[in-house]
Amino acid sequence: MNYSTLYRICLYIVLLIGFVLGGKQITNGQTNQQAIDSLNTIIKIAQDDTAVSRAYVDLSSKLFRSHTDTVITLCNKALGIIELRIGSSSDKETTAFLLTKANALNNIGLVYYQKGEMDTALNFYTKSLAISEDQDDKLGISSCYHNIGSIFKSRGDIKKALENYHKTLNICQDEGYKQGITSALNNIGLIYIKQRDYNTALELFNKSMKLQEEMNDTWGLINSFNNIGLIYGNLGEEEKELEYYEKALFLAEESGDKQNVARAYNNIGRLYRDQEKRAKAIYYFEKSLEILQDLEYNLSIPFVLNNIGALYLYEGDIDKAQDYSERALLLSTEMGSTENISQAAEVLSKILEQQGSYDKALEYHMLHVQMQDSLFNEENTKKIMQLEAKMEYENKLREKKSELEKKQAVQEERLKRYLYIGIMVLLLILVVSAGVFLGLRQRLNNQKLGAELSFLKSQINPHFLFNTLNNIYALVLKKSTDAPNAVLMLSDIMRYMLHDSNHHRVLLEKEIDYISKFIKLQQLRIKKDVNIEFNIQGEPNKIKIAPMLLIPFVENAFKHGELQQKDAYIKIQLDIIPGEIDFLVENILREKKEKTTSGIGLDNLKKRLSLIYPGKHKLSRRKSGTTYIGNLKLQL
Structure with missing residues (x-):
């Protein structure tokens, strides 16, 4: 065996390790130093430009949560190699370059999304989607749909957000891509929280969390813990709420995920604010804000600014309340974040009312109402979309379960096995039927209660x-x-x-x-x-x-x-x-x-x-x- 052959074998082993540990989407916040070392090795020794460009992009994915400032630089290096080589490459190399280019554009879009530059992020996602569709890259397509859905969610366009998340979910289910499934379930669950359908949201988060535990997906688990904490907060179960926030904080700190550390701090601050423990609330809000500003994570900064502004207003510190709320409104307006504009305008309206500036207070109040209307005018459309999404998801699960049961039935030869399966299926049906009955009864009670309240409101003279x-x-x-x-x-x-x-x-x-x-x-x-x-x-x-x-x-x-x-x-x-x-x-x-x-x-x-x-x-x-x-x- 000559030196050239030995070199190629070693190189391909390194490439295999790097590619297996790499990822299509930036979804796992657990930084794997071995994977990073392997990718750096490929960049240093590989003579194949397709491998080097791919390694740069995969390295940007691994470093996204811990060193976000390096992502665009790494992706641009990959894009530079691709632009130089793609014109003279073979068909196979061209395909590899295009797939890498789509991933690089998607990752760059994520950075701009984090900074709150939504139009720029959407431009990169759209370019990435076009390449992925042309190459029939299912996972790349699903990643783009997911990220585009997140932009529409931040802008309050729930219908388009759900459409994109459903596309992601369908593709990932067909391809068996668990990380994509959990990301879509989490984001759809957050929309159900906004609609105050906490039972459905909790169901989605628990499904997501089960898959994340199977994959040892640390970043996914952090998101699920934070989201479940939000549900218990809305239900008024403060002990469980804090328990899940602290779980999220522990994992985020352990894995070096600063973004989710900041999110957990903000959530804990909200909990202490609701408990009127204002000193603790301010402490956690300020810690969250400091991290987000260091990361230039502009997307989440208005949430924290609004929380601090509202707290200072409650304490009677009008000047500080006005400063934080005006900063939140400015950032939210630049990003087109409907929900944050509404919250900031509401606080500013109350501040100006206390200052005696009634005309200006009324102006901000009307802005708050306008933003609220833009979120709730599509109420019927949202409910239809939710019902369709749930039915579509459950139908897919039933179809997959039915196919699996048919294959198992064909393989089974003994009557005893058939009887065993029959008994288990019967028990499952009984359990599911009981669950459906109890859930239906609870929903009917909730609907009746909601109807009574609506009727009461309609009786106002x-x-x-x-x-x-x-x-x-x-x-x-x-x-x-x-x-x-x-x-x-x-x-x-x-x-x-x-x-x-x-x-x-x-x-x-x-x-x-x-x-x-x-x-x-x-x-x-x-x-x-x-x-x-x-x-x-x-x-x-x-x-x-x-x-x-x-x-x-x-x-x-x-x-x-x-x-x-x-x-x-x-x-x-x-x-x-x-x-x-x-x-x-x-x-x-x-x-x-x-x-x-x-x-x-x-x-x-x-x-x-x-x-x-x-x-x-x-x-x-x-x-x-x-x-x-x-x-x-x-x-x-």
Whole structure:
């Protein structure tokens, strides 16, 4: 064996190790030093330009999470080699060069995506996709669709994001590419979180996590832990939320994944903010921001800036709150991030309202509403897309399972084996049927509960809205300084009623604020000598209740109460004691001159209470002469 032959054998062994350890997508944050060393060796000793260019791109993939600043340089070296050689290469070499070029363009796009330069990133992804499709490179195509979907998700275009993620999922399932499957499942799960379908999101994350554990995919597991933590945060299970964030942080620090360290810090900061542990919250937010700024990871910086701005506003530090929120708005506008623009505009609106700049506050408030509308106007389309995606995914799983069972059945020759399989399938069907039944029952209850709440909101007296607008109009004609504040109060009421009340639970403080503003707007139309009292005993703190539980009593008092006589009054009393709230409304009844449809809101409330607080509430209504008293006692 001569030296040349021995050299080629050694080279191909090194190439094989490098290519096996390399990756099509940048999805695994676990840096493998052995793989990096192998790729560097190929770059130094290989005489084959196709191997060298491929090694540069694979090395950029391995270094992406730990040394992002090297990615574009490495990819440009590969592209330089390709441009010099592709014109004089064989057909086989041309194919190899084109596949490497597509991967290089995709990786460069990821860097610009991280920096928040979405148009530039989309341009590189589109070029990469064109080459991958021309070469029928399935994994390259799936990677591009996934990355393009992430751009549309960041811009709030959920329909296009889902379309691209579904394309990725279908290709990866057909090709058996597990990392691509887990990435698509995670991103689709995040969209379900935005839609508040936490059960489906958790199901997707658990499927993803199971595959990641099989592959020992550290970066994927970090993402899944962070995402599952978000779900438990939305469900109010703070211990589980912190547990998953700390799991994500441990793995991210151990693997040197700075981006996910920053994400975990931000999530932990949000948790402490919700617990009103503000010093800890600021500490984790600032640590997250410092890492993201060092990495120039502009995509996530507005999230952290918005969180810090909102926290300083809550503490009353207006200057700092305004500084962080304005920075968040500037970055978000440059990237076209609809969600972050909405959050920043909402905080700035509240800041300017406190400063007395009502016109500017209203301008930012309208920007917040506009961005919210752009996220929720496609609600029906999103739900259809979700249903189609779920059905398509489940159909594929069923088809694959059916094919596998047929192959196994053909190979089985003994009756005992057939009986064993039959018993197992029967048990599986029973378990799945029971699960489907329980899940269906839970969904029906949730749908019924949602319908009750929607119906309750639809019962709000339109005369209240018309009268309030007329009163505001009168204030405007008089050039009263109360007009801007009245507009903002009405806007807050409508936002709470149409948006905040979609949550399963809201802070008791928000319900109290809603009632207070409702009363103030009602006072615009009634006599000033009507005695209206709203007394609160105890601290609401972080108590959460189902939305729109208390307001029906107050609405009835204004709608059916006697407000014209001299001794007219409305007394509202809220007592907050550990584990219970006691809400009472007392007023003088107006003498009825005709049959009315009163009581719809309270009857609706009775149904909602039986669904949400079975055995944990006491609702009473009684008359004593001309006095009417409504009372709700609720165990928390």
